[in-house]
Amino acid sequence: MNVPAVQRLIAELRQSGITDEKVLEAIAAVDRERFVAPPFAERAWDNTALPISFGQTISQPLVVASMTEALRVGPRMKVLEIGTGSGYQAAVLAKLARRVYSIERFKPLSREAERRLVDLGIYNVVCDVGDGSKGWPSQAPFDRIIVTAAAEERPQALIDQLAVGGILVVPVGRDPTSQVLERIIKSENGLQRDTLMPVRFVPLVIGALPVLGQG
Numbered sequence: 001m002n003v004p005a006v007q008r009l010i011a012e013l014r015q016s017g018i019t020d021e022k023v024l025e026a027i028a029a030v031d032r033e034r035f036v037a038p039p040f041a042e043r044a045w046d047n048t049a050l051p052i053s054f055g056q057t058i059s060q061p062l063v064v065a066s067m068t069e070a071l072r073v074g075p076r077m078k079v080l081e082i083g084t085g086s087g088y089q090a091a092v093l094a095k096l097a098r099r100v101y102s103i104e105r106f107k108p109l110s111r112e113a114e115r116r117l118v119d120l121g122i123y124n125v126v127c128d129v130g131d132g133s134k135g136w137p138s139q140a141p142f143d144r145i146i147v148t149a150a151a152e153e154r155p156q157a158l159i160d161q162l163a164v165g166g167i168l169v170v171p172v173g174r175d176p177t178s179q180v181l182e183r184i185i186k187s188e189n190g191l192q193r194d195t196l197m198p199v200r201f202v203p204l205v206i207g208a209l210p211v212l213g214q215g
């Protein structure tokens, strides 16, 4: 790994307010270069979102760090991620959780992410292809759920699959210029919701896959 570039990014994340050492360690331990296309390898440690295939993006490291920190993941937890994409966020979560379940609607992206994670020696991520807005009922409940695409509305199926004491972090907003990151905490008394920060994500697409993505 490019050690000076890693250190620079970690310093930048600290300056931007990330304080959870475990999150910073996880980010420093996952080689982001392996998750971006070769032409972008030089920029892999920049604090910027980068393109992956199918018009999707690997999120900005600060957003990955903020969402991961907001999720308060512990080592015995079972985490669900919606939107595997490159598998980068799943890899970061895998360093902190017991097991990560990740759903992606584009099969080639899912397969590629799966292979990449195994190549990196990460074996506690289980990938599946499908519409993640429905969650993963056979594996529910989850201690933590993270959605890495913007939902137009708070996804009820995911709230239902959250364990009591569980946390859901989800970008919400119809308009890409006014999305906010929301955290929903489920307790015995109901749901507590707070708004964390403005974000910009590709949309969470509900429903059937286009033929293109099934290859």
Ligand code: SAH
Pocket (backbone or CB within 6 Å): 056, 057, 058, 059, 082, 083, 084, 085, 086, 087, 088, 089, 090, 103, 104, 105, 106, 109, 130, 131, 132, 133, 148, 149, 202, 203, 204, 205, 206, 207
């Ligand atoms: N977490 C990824 C980045 C996610 S980009 C990473 O670390 O690289 C958002 C991803 O969500 C895209 O790959 C997109 O195809 C996927 N997506 C959008 N709607 C979805 C849905 N309903 N179910 C599953 N995946 C979805």
